Amino acid sequence: MENALINTNPGAIALNEIPVVDYNEFYDRCRSLLQHEQNHCLNYFGWPDGKKIRYFCLIADDKQHSIYVLSHVQPAGKTIQLKALSAEITAMQVFEREIHEKYGVDFTGHPWLKPLRYAFNRYDRSKTPTTYPFYSIASEELHQVGVGPVHAGIIEPGHFRFICNGENILHLEIQLGYQHRGIENLFVQHKALLQQAVLAEQIAGDTTIGHSVAYAGIAETLTHFAEPAPLGIIRSIALEMERIAIHIGDTAALCTDIAYQLGQISLEPLRTTVINTMLEWCGNRFGKGFIRPAGSHYYPDKKFLTLLRSNLNDISERFTEITARIYSLPGVLARFEECGMVSNEQVRQIGAVGMAARMSGLARDIRISHPSMAYKDTIISSVTFDSGDVLARGLLRKAEVIESINYIFRLIDQYNSLTDNKNLPEPDFNLSFRQNMLAIGLAEGWRGEICHTAITDDNGNIIHYKIKDPSLHNWMALALAVRKEEISNFPVNNKSFNLSYCGFDL
Amino acid sequence: MSVLIIIITAFFFPGIIGRTRSVLSGRKGPGLLQPWKNVWVLLNKSAVISSSGSLISHIAPSVILASVLASSVFIPVPGFTPLLSFRGDFLLFAYLLAIGRFFIIINAFDAGSSFQGMGAAREALFGLLIEPAFFLLISSVSILTGGISFNEFYRSLAMSQSLPLIALSSTFIIICIALIENSRVPIDDPKTHLELTMIHEVMVLDVSGPDLAFIHIANYLKFAIWGTFISFFAIPAGIDLWLKIAIFAAIQFSFAIIIGFIESFKARFRMERNSHFIITVSAVAMVIFIIILFS
DSSP states (O other): OOOEEEOSSSEEEEGGGSOBOOHHHHHHHHHHHHTSTTEEEEEEEEEEETTEEEEEEEEEETTTTEEEEEEEEEESSSOOEEEOGGGTOGGGHHHHHHHHHHHOOEEETOTTOOOOSOOTTOSOTTOOGGGOOOOOOOOSSOEEEEEOSSOSSSOOOOEEEEEEETTEEEEEEEEOOSOOOOHHHHHHHOOSHHHHHHHHHHSSGGGHHHHHHHHHHHHHHTTTOOOOHHHHHHHHHHHHHHHHHHHHHHHHHHHHHTTOHHHHHHHHHHHHHHHHHHHHHHSOTTOTTTOBTTBOSOOOOHHHHHHHHHHHHHHHHHHHHHHHHHTTOHHHHHHHTTSSOOOHHHHHHHTOOTHHHHTTTOOOOHHHHSOOGGGGTSOOOOOOOSSOSHHHHHHHHHHHHHHHHHHHHHHHHHHHHOSOOSSOOOOOSOOOOOSSEEEEEEEEOSSSEEEEEEEEOTTSOEEEEEEEOTHHHHHHHHHHHTTTSBGGGHHHHHHHHOOOSHHHHO | OHHHHHHHHHHHHHHHHHHHHHHHTTOOOOOTTHHHHHHHHHHTSOOOOOTTOOHHHHHHHHHHHHHHHHHHTTOOOTTSOOSOOOTTHHHHHHHHHHHHHHHHHHHHHHHTOHHHHHHHHHHHHHHHHHHHHHHHHHHHHHHHHOOOSHHHHHHHHHHHTOOHHHHHHHHHHHHHHHHHHTTOTTTOOTTOOOGGGOSHHHHTTTOOHHHHHHHHHHHHHHHHHHHHHHHHTTOOTTSOHHHHHHHHHHHHHHHHHHHHHHHHHOOOOOHHHHHHHHHHHHHHHHHHHHHHHTO
16 A cells, blocks of 8 residues: 655645554554655644544655655554654654643654644643652752743743753753643634634744744645735745844844844844834734735735835845954854754654754745745755754755845746736635645745644544644754753854744644 | 042943943933932831841841942042042052952842852852952052152153053053952943843842942942042142043043943853953953053
8 A cells, every 4th residue: 555645735634544553553654665765754743533533644855845644544542552753853853742642542662752832622621730750860069940930021931951961951941831722723713714724824923924924824725725826926925024124133132142243233224114014014023914815815916016126126235234344253153153953863763843944954835845926937956064063043044035135036027927917816705615624834944844634524624734834843843952062052053943833832 | 529520430430330221222311310319219218127037137237238338438530639548549449449358249249149159159250350460450550650659640640641552551451450359341230130140239229228239339339439539540640620620520521421332332241251361361461461561
């Protein structure tokens, strides 16, 4: 029996076309697929279907641009034991932890079977953040520093527990799950497409476009909507604008963390210009309301495209000048270079995606491997660095900003040269979805790979929705980065990743 | 009178630094007296004391302010005599400041939070490392002038119009000491919100109300004291009192502006590099000491 395959992004497959195999077979297939470097797991989750739970594992093949779908079924409502995939494929640990937490599956041989996010519908309600089994040490010489969950600034809740030897960190454990909103269930409860589109924008506020693009992909693939070229182009422009804005903002924040005032104050206005351009375009600085299923309200006119081009020109010029200065200043380099290194082997093991993978030589990019929208026809070049330190993450952001700006220029030219700019589709909220399908939408947000998955029932209603934010994997990269670092270097490392709490907690 | 002038100087110091930073970052910035308005607000609040706090938490902030105030009585502002002066008063001065440091450190431990111990350990280490620089500088000046109290130092330095090289390098050392003692960029970042990177700020996280105001005032005073030191090297004896005061004010003013400049254009060191930097400062002091010793 062959594995089921989805060849498009977004793509869908009928539930009855996905072969259900027994667990041992599933285990072997997953293992043999995931041993290849070109494959990685997009998502592995359970869907409670009556008295049984059906598990789906989605494995992306970066070379063939396809997605394997594997499935096995287990009884619901009781504790069962399964052999842990993570014993051999470490990157699976986070998915198996989630399944363990939600459905009580006891994975034998799992290296780190701890609660993940304390979902309200978890299997064992007696597990709470206060009973989290922290890794601990019994030593007179070492000491622990606990940070959070309430932080001094305006950031979201998360607890960081450091085990330190003097100033140096031996171990960092990050515990999240303080703000579970049950957003996946809200997708099931709210059937109207407009409600769902708005929900998708709220998954992680800094990745509004990224998550809504993934959702729109699902909605459209479930209705056979063919995205016209102009729509794909403007969505790609918006996605790149989000990337540019966040990368510039984070570069400024990196400067703040090392008290380099000049870098901070000269970059912050640039980010404002980017998001104000979005405001000009769609009435919201973060692009809320921009991405809607099956169309758009915001096809740009010539006047706006000219403004976009001139703003980006200006930003490109100033950004290049400022970052050239920042990344040549000895004081800054002394802080960034060889600080918080994550090796290529480590990012492979933890299954890092997006920026966190590319900073350490792992070229994982949905825009290249599973292109959608404008990325299918106009290839963007994906930048990678090898050193895996704070400097690599900084330089990666810099390179991505420049690449994204140039890419938008190319898209503007394309948009202008399109002749069939008449009768462009407006959003359609009355679409009905195909029945009994599993749909998947992938997008490369600024952090990395975003994966949405939906399952529809006999009436074409979504009965299960699964969201994966890149932060799910990448928090582990932060924990590894600060090992053996000084504890005072934690903030700058944290900022260099800038991971999402709400995207993780959902 | 000296003490009064130092207090007045301290009044403007933090405001000028803040304003310099603002202007250099293209912002208008708060008024010069904003830091003191903040202090006033704090003084009108009541203090909250950590539940694990003992007597130390109650008295430490007052002791810290008192120790800095007490140490300022030995410092002559050019043109005036200090309130108190005796042979070897610089030793008492140094150890009064050390008492302040000691109390801020045990006060940090007293609050019983894991952050504060971290800051206290850093403060203790850096305080320890900078002490040789101060004493080497004082010894050099002592050999150069033949005096053994602050007042004598000033008088002889003013008469002799010390070598520009010595004056310059001493100024450099004093600026570095001031940056370290007062926890400024590049050693520490007073504006940061990141507890894990703090030195001074993290130690006073649990201090509030008037207690916090006292610690702020003590810090501002320290700046003025170090600024007064610099003026020793620059103000000649034979000039009019008003001119002296004018030069003194100009020196304090530019001292604050220099610190503002450093904070605007420099990134912070890594924590481990701080020790290297501080030892380098002591090494420079050592060089001056040797030069003076053999010349």
